[in-house]
Amino acid sequence: MKVIVIGATGNLGLRLVAALLTHGHTVVAYVRSTKKLESLLSAAIYNRVTVVQGDATDSISIKKAILEGNCDAVINAAGLAALPPWAKSDLPEIFRAVVKGVREAGVEREKPLRAWFLGGLGVLQFPGSDSMLSNYVPIYLEHRQNLQLLKSLPPNTIDWSMLCPATMTPESAEINVPSKSSHGPLVANATSPPAWQDSWIKHAPLIGRTVSCAMNAPRYETTLEQNADFIASDLRSLESEWKGVTVGVIDASR
Numbered sequence: 001m002k003v004i005v006i007g008a009t010g011n012l013g014l015r016l017v018a019a020l021l022t023h024g025h026t027v028v029a030y031v032r033s034t035k036k037l038e039s040l041l042s043a044a045i046y047n048r049v050t051v052v053q054g055d056a057t058d059s060i061s062i063k064k065a066i067l068e069g070n071c072d073a074v075i076n077a078a079g080l081a082a083l084p085p086w087a088k089s090d091l092p093e094i095f096r097a098v099v100k101g102v103r104e105a106g107v108e109r110e111k112p113l114r115a116w117f118l119g120g121l122g123v124l125q126f127p128g129s130d131s132m133l134s135n136y137v138p139i140y141l142e143h144r145q146n147l148q149l150l151k152s153l154p155p156n157t158i159d160w161s162m163l164c165p166a167t168m169t170p171e172s173a174e175i176n177v178p179s180k181s182s183h184g185p186l187v188a189n190a191t192s193p194p195a196w197q198d199s200w201i202k203h204a205p206l207i208g209r210t211v212s213c214a215m216n217a218p219r220y221e222t223t224l225e226q227n228a229d230f231i232a233s234d235l236r237s238l239e240s241e242w243k244g245v246t247v248g249v250i251d252a253s254r
């Protein structure tokens with residue numbers, strides 16, 4: 001599949017480029033600095049990628065890159081959510097522009113694009129309820145408005161999925177393209193985190209669910225490479241069980 005990675009110079013973006021190549025995809029890297037991407041990838045990897053310079057807040061440029069690149073799928077790894085609830089980042093503005101660009105490209109080519117977006121653990125629902133985890137631990141709240149935007153899209157405009165990892169750490173500082181993927185696979189679940197450890201503590205008045213979230217959250221740490229591999233692997237087909245949902249992941253081998 002031909003996949004455009006928006007924000008390809010980031011921690012996840014770089015690993016996405018590598019994972020997509022490992023899975024046999026053709027990659028378009030959309031970055032605000034081609035020089036930066038060139039400095040972060042080996043020449044052998046950089047030369048396998050089509051690079052487009054543009055800003056992720058520019059929906060027209062994103063649409064053009066998708067259409068000119070003849071892309072079938074989009075991954076948005078641009079922007080970084082602010083941690084404290086009172087802080088602001090440019091992620092919501094980037095997210096709106098990417099959604100607009102992807103949507104308009106779909107209209108122009110008369111077929112919605114497949115797209116993966118990034119959220120965080122907090123937009124998943126507390127297991128057994130329809131209340132988000134971020135209602136109990138209010139951090140990275142910008143992902144909530146991004147999810148709301150995706151959910152408000154009319155049908156057949158974007159075939160979206162939102163991957164919602166907790167902290168992602170690098171397995172290696174080096175970006176390599178192995179011939180086959182070598183990471184421990186992730187276990188995934190739609191809407192709420194997989195393998196949540198339930199406890200009586202959740203029933204404690206006022207703080208029960210907050211304590212339950214704090215106890216569970218460290219279990220959901222995964223690697224950047226695992227998440228990149230998860231998306232690249234899903235994109236081997238346009239059919240996906242994750243369309244239109246948030247997706248929680250856990251490394252079951254930890």
Ligand SMILES: NC(=O)c1ccc[n+]([C@@H]2O[C@H](COP(=O)([O-])OP(=O)(O)OC[C@H]3O[C@@H](n4cnc5c(N)ncnc54)[C@H](OP(=O)(O)O)[C@@H]3O)[C@@H](O)[C@H]2O)c1
Pocket residue numbers: 006007008009010011012013031032033036054055056057077078079080081090091094118119120121164165166167168169
């Ligand atoms: N890292 C984690 O542990 C974690 C966990 C859960 C969710 N997430 C989410 O996953 C996503 C990716 O995270 P990350 O750690 O890979 O972030 P990151 O390393 O900070 O990368 C952000 C990327 O966005 C690009 N960018 C920012 N503003 C842009 C703009 N206006 N135009 C074009 N590109 C722009 C940056 O480009 P430059 O290189 O030019 O600055 C960089 O490539 C974020 O949405 C984050 O909230 C991350």
